[in-house]
Amino acid sequence: MADREKSGKQAEKAYRNLEFMEGPDARPLRLLAEYLEPLERFEDSHIRDTVLVFGSARIKSREAAEKALADAKAGNGDVSLAERDLRMSRYYEDTRDLTFRLTDWSKQLDQTERRFVICTGGGPGIMEAANRGASEAKGVNIGLGISLPHEQENNPFITRRLDFQFHYFFMRKFWFLYMAKAVVLMPGGFGTLDELFESLTLVQTGKIRKSLPIILYGRDFWDRFLDFDVLVEYGTISPDDVDLFHKVDTVDEAFNIVTCKLLEEALGKPGLCL
Secondary structure, eight states: OHHHHHHTOOOOOGGGOHHHHTSGGGHHHHHHHHHHHHHHHHHHTTBOOEEEEEOOTTOOOHHHHHHHHHHIIIIISOHHHHHHHHHHHHHHHHHHHHHHHHHHHHHTSOOSSBOSEEEEOSOSTHHHHHHHHHHHTTOOOEEEEEOOTTOOOOOTTSOGGGEEEESOHHHHHHHHHHSEEEEEEOSOOHHHHHHHHHHHHHHHTTSSOSOOOEEEEOHHHHHHHOOHHHHHHTTSSOGGGGGGOEEEOSHHHHHHHHHHHIIIIISOOOSOOO
16 A cells, blocks of 8 residues: 555556456456447447348459559459459449449438448448449448458448447447348358358248348359359258348349348338249
């Protein structure tokens, strides 16, 4: 006591002790923080629910792909890879168009809360395209980023108040699906497939009881890569399980399925889906 009085220093409060807060004993507190802090931000922004968009972080915008192709033809890259990237840029632009339309549509709903807000993993590629389209429609949008080694920052189109950086994958996954009312999956890699199969598993097993339309965008990609009929043939899924998702090839198809399902099943306006 005498030493403390002489120094004039207060004892350190536990929540200001970074050595403790960042150590293994405080892990439950960090997990709780990744639940409570996003919850506070969502409530403050009046976010009721979301539309998730997943896809490859490697897919370029058309503008960037055209520039890369021009550079490659000038001798500064692989022309064949640049041509492939230009073909794949279709999915960036389609994502951007789709989320613009969904955001514009959702803003016209007569609701006191923000409904069906575009949400992504916060990164580049398809995630950037989705946040960009929503931003261009002058709508709020969400980016649930994750801290990874050598990972770039979240894309600049996310609404600032709704730009998140998670440490724990499973807390990020919780927030992805807890608020989701629809999922759109563009072509992607391991991360996209992880989200696809997690969504399908939770719906199939009834852990998600709400309606959750799942859209696979780009029939050529998904048909070549995944043949769910093989799983039916081998008896590892039931024939009805292939009805848990919709394959589409155009923005119009995706927009029509998502909006009619949301109107019918989330807003209680039946008879709209043909």
